[in-house]
Amino acid sequence: MRFSLVLTAMVTVSRSAEALYPINELAVTPAMGWNNWNAFGCSVNEDLLLSTAEKVAAFGLRDVGYQYIVLDDCWSAGRDKDGNLLHDSEKFPHGMKYVADRLHSLGFRFGMYSDAGSSTCGQYVGSLGYEKQDAKTFASWDVDYLKYDNCFNEGLSGTAKITSERYRTMGHALNATGRQILYSMCNWGEDYPWKWAQTVANSWRMSGDIYDSFDRPDPRCPCTGDEGYDCSFPGFHCSAMNILNKAAAFVHTSTPGAWNDLDMLEVGNGGMDDEEYKTHFSMWAAVKSPLLMGNDIAALDTKTLSILTNPAVLAVSQDPVGSPAIRRWRYYVNDTDAYGQGEIQMWSGPLFGGDQLVALLNAGNSTRTMNASLADIFYDYGPEGTAPEVNESWDIHDLWANRMDDATAQNVIDDTATNLTAFYYNATETSYKDGLAANNTLLLGKLTGTVAAGGAIETVLPRHGIALLRLRKR
Numbered sequence: 001m002r003f004s005l006v007l008t009a010m011v012t013v014s015r016s017a018e019a020l021y022p023i024n025e026l027a028v029t030p031a032m033g034w035n036n037w038n039a040f041g042c043s044v045n046e047d048l049l050l051s052t053a054e055k056v057a058a059f060g061l062r063d064v065g066y067q068y069i070v071l072d073d074c075w076s077a078g079r080d081k082d083g084n085l086l087h088d089s090e091k092f093p094h095g096m097k098y099v100a101d102r103l104h105s106l107g108f109r110f111g112m113y114s115d116a117g118s119s120t121c122g123q124y125v126g127s128l129g130y131e132k133q134d135a136k137t138f139a140s141w142d143v144d145y146l147k148y149d150n151c152f153n154e155g156l157s158g159t160a161k162i163t164s165e166r167y168r169t170m171g172h173a174l175n176a177t178g179r180q181i182l183y184s185m186c187n188w189g190e191d192y193p194w195k196w197a198q199t200v201a202n203s204w205r206m207s208g209d210i211y212d213s214f215d216r217p218d219p220r221c222p223c224t225g226d227e228g229y230d231c232s233f234p235g236f237h238c239s240a241m242n243i244l245n246k247a248a249a250f251v252h253t254s255t256p257g258a259w260n261d262l263d264m265l266e267v268g269n270g271g272m273d274d275e276e277y278k279t280h281f282s283m284w285a286a287v288k289s290p291l292l293m294g295n296d297i298a299a300l301d302t303k304t305l306s307i308l309t310n311p312a313v314l315a316v317s318q319d320p321v322g323s324p325a326i327r328r329w330r331y332y333v334n335d336t337d338a339y340g341q342g343e344i345q346m347w348s349g350p351l352f353g354g355d356q357l358v359a360l361l362n363a364g365n366s367t368r369t370m371n372a373s374l375a376d377i378f379y380d381y382g383p384e385g386t387a388p389e390v391n392e393s394w395d396i397h398d399l400w401a402n403r404m405d406d407a408t409a410q411n412v413i414d415d416t417a418t419n420l421t422a423f424y425y426n427a428t429e430t431s432y433k434d435g436l437a438a439n440n441t442l443l444l445g446k447l448t449g450t451v452a453a454g455g456a457i458e459t460v461l462p463r464h465g466i467a468l469l470r471l472r473k474r
């Protein structure tokens with residue numbers, strides 16, 4: 001047991017920034033963008049995509065890194081007599097190549113959606129059996145990203161071999177086009193993609209669909225994560241905590257170029273409070289899930305903007321080491337909300353420059369003091385507090401302390417902001433990797449204290465709140 005822990009530690013610590021399983025050169029850090037599904041479902045059209053893209057750019061979200069504008073289900077109108085996919089010309093009057101051209105000219109990349117089955121989940125035509133033809137069509141439209149869903153797969157699931165071959169067929173077809181197309185698998189964790197999808201896709205969904213709740217259970221999402229890998233029905237209506245608790249068992253299988261996808265963000269959709277959205281966003285960044293905004297950007301409010309643009313948290317997501325934070329402990333607590341069991345957790349993981357991320361998560365129902373010892377934070381580096389890092393002292397950087405204030409955020413939304421250099425990191429100009437190498441202070445949060453060798457961090461956390469901290473050797 002100890003031996004395997006040490007081995008895990010070695011893999012985690014010495015991992016290089018190069019992609020280990022390069023199906024292409026994309027997603028060396030988790031993809032960032034916007035997808036229409038969570039806020040708009042099937043109500044899609046050209047104007048929604050293009051007007052959203054304009055706002056994503058205007059609010060500074062493109063330049064902090066949200067580069068992909070992804071169209072989800074319900075865009076097509078079947079096939080022509082030669083089997084070529086047709087777009088719905090009422091929803092997309094100028095066709096898909098036009099959308100791609102407009103998005104490219106605005107500095108974005110264009111994401112498309114199809115399904116590894118006979119139909120999509122919305123019951124539009126799927127790509128099963130048409131992989132080569134559809135990949136060529138997507139390439140001819142200058143598509144940069146494909147989300148590939150799992151509905152109506154004609155029973156071609158149930159073993160990793162069957163499912164992986166079905167998804168690999170499209171991966172090969174995309175590569176054969178010669179165009180760099182990020183491949184985002186969406187098979188909801190069926191047949192355990194974290195065991196095999198690193199050689200198939202750039203990311204894979206690991207659970208049923210998210211919905212906009214922090215922790216409400218729903219019978220349509222029957223697996224909780226407590227049963228580990230054994231989930232025969234991924235379902236949908238999965239809360240943020242439900243998905244996080246499932247991911248905890250296998251999130252270490254993510255690696256540069258190939259990531260566990262915890263599903264699109266719900267930040268800003270109204271079903272969680274500000275602390276809950278901060279927690280949701282922080283944990284998705286900490287475990288290196290792709291970050292696809294899922295809110296209506298035209299209706300964006302100040303709190304949503306200051307979460308989605310927080311440079312110190314985005315620098316965790318886009319960290320060049322590319323090593324997901326790991327859950328070091330989880331305890332149940334008695335103060336539950338209406339939905340049953342409360343819990344507290346501590347996650348940690350390596351960051352660029354020998355720094356260490358710590359997330360203290362209070363999923364209980366009341367404010368509490370929480371602490372994390374260096375021995376636990378570095379547990380996998382040498383069990384029972386034997387790691388050399390435990391005997392160092394560390395500066396503590398709070399990654400939420402410099403969050404943009406509401407007045408500034410309102411100015412951004414009203415287009416009256418003047419100086420935003422204290423809040424925005426322009427990743428279009430300088431990558432997060434280069435910014436971190438240059439010690440750009442925007443990416444480091446606020447220095448709030450120190451922890452002495454052998455010590456522990458203590459912090460007070462609101463209900464459903466998080467402390468996201470960056471430790472740096474003193």
Ligand code: GAL
Binds near residue numbers: 072073120149150151
């Ligand atoms: C689901 C998928 C969602 C969305 C939806 C569209 O299977 O997980 O993210 O794409 O289909 O119908």
